[in-house]
Amino acid sequence: xxxRHRNQANYWAxxxxxxxxxxLALFLPVHFQVLVLAVKDxxxxxxxxxxxxxxxxxxxxxxxxxxxxxxxxxxxxxxxxEFLPWRDWQKSVVAITAGISLAAGLVYLLNVT
Amino acid sequence: MNAPNDxxxxxxxxxxRPATETRLWLAQRLSAMVLGxxxxxxxxxIVIAVQGGLSAAEITQRVGGNPAWTAFYAVFVIxxxxxxxxxLRAVLAExxxxxxxxxxxxxxIAAALLFVLGMRVxxxxxxxxxxx
Numbered sequence: 001x002x003x004r005h006r007n008q009a010n011y012w013a014x015x016x017x018x019x020x021x022x023x024l025a026l027f028l029p030v031h032f033q034v035l036v037l038a039v040k041d042x043x044x045x046x047x048x049x050x051x052x053x054x055x056x057x058x059x060x061x062x063x064x065x066x067x068x069x070x071x072x073x074x075x076x077x078x079x080x081x082e083f084l085p086w087r088d089w090q091k092s093v094v095a096i097t098a099g100i101s102l103a104a105g106l107v108y109l110l111n112v113t
Numbered sequence: 114m115n116a117p118n119d120x121x122x123x124x125x126x127x128x129x130r131p132a133t134e135t136r137l138w139l140a141q142r143l144s145a146m147v148l149g150x151x152x153x154x155x156x157x158x159i160v161i162a163v164q165g166g167l168s169a170a171e172i173t174q175r176v177g178g179n180p181a182w183t184a185f186y187a188v189f190v191i192x193x194x195x196x197x198x199x200x201l202r203a204v205l206a207e208x209x210x211x212x213x214x215x216x217x218x219x220x221x222i223a224a225a226l227l228f229v230l231g232m233r234v235x236x237x238x239x240x241x242x243x244x245x
Contacts, residue, residue, distance in 0.1 A: 025197040071152075108160060112164075
């Protein structure tokens with residue numbers, strides 16, 4: 001068994017967890033400031049959400065949803081590995097996390113108007 | 114929480130501050146468990162809220178002054194303020210050459226920033242109901 005290719009899916013799960021975690025942390029201060037606008041200055045908030053109607057912005061929002069879902073499902077995967085006894089099905093969980101994350105992005109795109 | 118009793122002795126007290134690292138690891142996992150619930154609720158809320166478009170009026174009417182949402186988002190912000198800086202700390206420690214003290218300082222600032230900015234949103238929405 002080659003160490004280089006062993007656990008490749010799990011290696012990518014690690015990369016996705018790191019990248020999504022950092023990007024979500026960077027996004028949060030912006031998210032909080034925009035929400036303050038909703039209370040203090042509704043008109044500015046609504047002109048900001050008008051900008052989010054652009055197709056590229058919607059795609060970026062969907063990407064954020066995928067990042068959040070990926071960090072959520074990847075995190076749940078880590079918790080099951082660390083806190084539950086090892087089971088063989090845990091090897092397949094990476095595929096399930098990817099599927100759920102992409103599905104979350106799709107559900108978002110189908111519902112956003 | 115008891116330490117695993119099958120751990121060899123030579124692994125139990127290695128590293129500069131094993132107790133600190135263990136506490137941070139535990140805080141990261143406990144906050145992750147809270148966030149697991151919060152993020153599932155958040156994703157469902159997003160998909161429902163964006164139907165028919167988002168507006169300031171819609172969000173403030175739904176969340177403003179609602180004690181259940183205030184409590185939910187307060188817990189959410191606290192869990193984020195614990196969870197995100199510990200994750201950033203690991204990334205900075207492993208992927209940059211910054212000294213450990215500098216990394217700790219940056220992550221402490223990140224924790225304070227996330228807590229203050231997040232709680233500012235929570236209190237502003239809560240105040241819409243006449244509270245605070």
